[in-house]
Amino acid sequence: MRLRLDIAYDGTDFAGWAVQAGRRTVSGVIDEALSMVFRTRVRLRGAGRTDAGVHATGQVAHVDVPADVLPNAYPRARRTSEPEFLPLVRRLSRLLPADVRVRRIIRAPAGFDARFSALRRHYRYQLSTAPYGVEPHQARYVAAWPRQLDVEAMAAASHELIGLHDFAAFCRHRAGATTIRDLQRLDWSRDGDLITAHVSADAFCWSMARSVVGALLAVGEHRRDAAWCRDLLAATRRSSDFTAAPAHGLTLIGVDYPPDGELHARTAVTRDVRRRDELS
Template sequence: MSVRIRLDVSYDGTDFSGWAVQPSRRTVAGELLGVLERLFGAVEGLTVAGRTDAGVHATGQVCHVDVPQERWEAIGAALIRKLAGLLPPDVRVLAARAVPSEFDARFSALARRYEYRVTDAPHGADPLRRRDTLAWPRPLDLDRLNAAAEALVGEHDFAAFCRRKEHASTIRAVSRMDWRRDPDGRLVATVEADAFCWSMVRSLVGAELAVGDGRRDPGWPGTLLTRTARADEVVVAPAHGLTLVEVAYPPTPGLLRERAELTRRRRDL
């Protein structure tokens, strides 16, 4: 007998080659899976809400895994402390709990929210924030950034902002895209959608930064939504400024299977 557990995970992505297990490379899933197997023996189906790229961080990543029920009953109450003692310091499991078998960290998700941090300070990024903040060499205008972001909200074909995967849809529903300037002067982009395609968030940010520093007109990113292929003129913003901060799920277990079935369908406009 096995039980499905949900893990809420945080990590500094600087020294990882992304989430997914890769031979001869250090990855978040590789570190986590090794420790889980040490604690539970055989585990199955480690599945993540969003496969972050190399260098991308997370404070609200979610994954699920099936573990032997007898081992979960024996160590479940102390699992967080045990994981803290065994995992490297740049990855932490913040919470662990049993969930219904219908829960799927990837396909049951309603939305994923990312934040991208940039500083336009003349001295660059603060030394203590250099790992999660991009230093931009030109002054950025907050109003121009938000004007560029506004046109990208809604359900669109984001092919211009995605690295194409064969047979994969590039239609996504962006529910939020906006910028703020925090008291410390850093600019933070927040983007939320039901799902994202490969490099989409960093491409959206890259296009908007070109508007924010005056090199492009505010309406330019929106015009790219008519493209059916990747726009070469869009620069992908560096990975280290990006953090996955939240993954949202249906509030009741009965909606998990329904949501997963809906997510698996190929989308069309």
């Protein structure tokens, strides 16, 4: 049986989402807890591989559980009025460390794949230009920025990046992976010293969200202009003209999926790797 899990975590003390030998990762600690509950090894698959230090309030994952071990998730005296996997959510709350929570578990609909069925991912990036830095209760989730930023200039440059493009200049290389993405939202707002970016795309390549923000920070400091951002889309490899924004300012806040009846079709579209020569 395939289960869908909705997950939140503080990424500060994790080496990212994906399992890495000898390192503490989000999927690694959840895999261990689930495998303990089901008494067999299971493997979590996530909607997005967040980098080390990146947080999530809306990560989605799936796990395939052999039908014969599924009863291990239930207490002996189960309340039938409760959602089916609420007891498992409660049990995981005791097994998992405090910086990761499985918020909800349901049976996944037919054709659901947390990664390949997704329509888009939504990220939020936050930074503070306050002269004293960041408020202590926000310091793990908001990046301090020591210089003032022109948010209007950043917003104007953001428009140059919206759409289906090759984002090779903004992505760390991964063998066999495409860097063509459909960037659907990139906007900025300011509330006093707190500046927030919302970034949405059908998918993100490795380090793309932080790199896009990093490039736009150069525009906000008036070191670069909107035309420079547009010209980056012509690059065929990672640009060295800017640095990625600090990881801890970034949070994965949601993943969108199509209606259940369209999951199979969406997966087929996502698995069809885009090529640069297909761009108009």
